[in-house]
Amino acid sequence: MPYDLIVIGSGPGGYVCAIRAAQLGMKVAVVEKDKTFGGTCLNVGCIPSKALLHASELFDEAGHTFGKMGIKVGAPALDLPAMMKFKDEGVDGNVKGVAYLLKKNKVDAFQGVGRITAPGKIEVESANSKTETIETKNIVIATGSDVARLRGIDIDEKRIVSSTGALVLPKVPAKLLVVGAGVIGLELGSVWRRLGSQVHVVEFLDRILPGMDLDVAKSFQRILQKQGITFRLSSKVTAIDSSGPTLKASVEPAAGGAAETIEADVALIAIGRVPYTEGLGLEAAGVKLDDRKRVAVDAHFATSVPGIYAIGDVIAGPMLAHKAEDEGVAVAEIIAGHAGHVNYDVIPNVIYTFPEVASIGKSEEELKAAGVAYNTGKFPFTANGRAKVNLQTDGFVKILADAKTDRVLGVHILGPDAGNMIAEAAVAMEFGGSSEDIARTCHAHPTLTEAVKEAAMAVEKRSIHM
């Protein structure tokens, strides 16, 4: 008997979709080419990077702030292999968790590369080149994304690395060159800076974190510079000579001009990610791609071929695990005849550095460009009691609310634990809440979340602690 649904790819999009479909009574299978489930996120993305961010942040604190709190531990010593083991064990626990959940929900798993040979037919080629064809009523493509490469620069994952290589470096590079001041560059740049590297970031644009509220990005850059990371904006790396003992990178102004040489022990290429559709047989199956080689889908995740859907990094939208997960749930519900839906206006974006950066909804630049009149409420962590006593006062909360209706349009937090705090804004926005709704909601004292309440009060210029 054919399956009701086969999902190709077991990342956050794919495995969540498979589980939701099984909950809805479908006979489901996943096809995964890698040895473990969980995709980029669990194996070489979110989970290992957060493990290293957590461990390196504590290492940094032990060296710099424990003393101020009366904790005498001496200078902390780094045991990098042990830190890597801690990270690997975290990954292992998570990928095994996905295997357990798939089994618990009676989702069959096929290990191998899946190729769509016809609507309803998938050929799976396993590592030993054996092939088998499985049949299904519906297919969800959840094959994710891959590292974007720089022309003429070979990523060997040893000295010239992508995020994947940067998560397994065997020793702390004395000099780390990061190409791209996006999320990966700043998160992994922070990890290695804390562990002892001199980190230099080259960014093509005249700002870091394109897309993020500019006010936040500028303040964040200043904080990172205070921590020791150096930046060269409006510049591009055009070549890297790896013939000698140190790498020699040619760096030019973005607009063109004379090249300079920057030396480094390791170069991290973090200039974005591209949809992964290799070997899927999409062209032969008639599945259309968009202008950026992403699988083209309609508002119900349907591709150009009936019965074939796509979700996650392989389609348009932010390349985020929680976006992929929500699409996985929505498409499973749509296939089951329910009304699955993702609200793309309310997707949080978090950068897990210290301090963290979290944002949701529109930036000031987006509101200005759209001609929307808005009010701004801003509150700094220097005026928050908990942040002060914790000696963590860098950053602020900014709330943007519609000038006429007071509806919250965007929330931007630069500060400790911003990633957890943004959830409050997400709920408020999902319910169409106003800044006054947040301002009149009782927030526990003393917590960092009081800064969110105060920023909401600041929209009406009535914050108390400023």
Ligand code: FAD
């Ligand atoms: P993926 O997770 O990429 O999974 C796709 C799966 O499909 C893979 O397992 C792949 O092996 C499999 N596959 C591909 N082709 C085939 C085929 N033909 N047959 C069988 N299997 C196939 N996002 C966040 O939200 N928060 C974070 O903190 C975060 N940190 C990140 C850190 C790093 C270093 C990186 C690289 C990414 C990070 N991301 C983060 C992004 C996040 O990992 C992705 O958005 C997410 O994994 C996308 O999920 P997906 O299911 O669409 O695809």
Ligand code: NAI
């Ligand atoms: P990114 O798109 O966030 O940043 C890439 C940066 O590189 C941009 O600032 C861009 O202007 C710059 N750039 C592009 N070409 C360049 C060049 N030739 N020279 C110099 N700079 C150049 O991509 P990144 O950091 O690689 O991350 C990929 C994806 O992974 C992101 O879309 C993100 O959503 C996801 N991710 C999410 C995380 C999170 O949610 N915390 C963590 C890590 C990754």
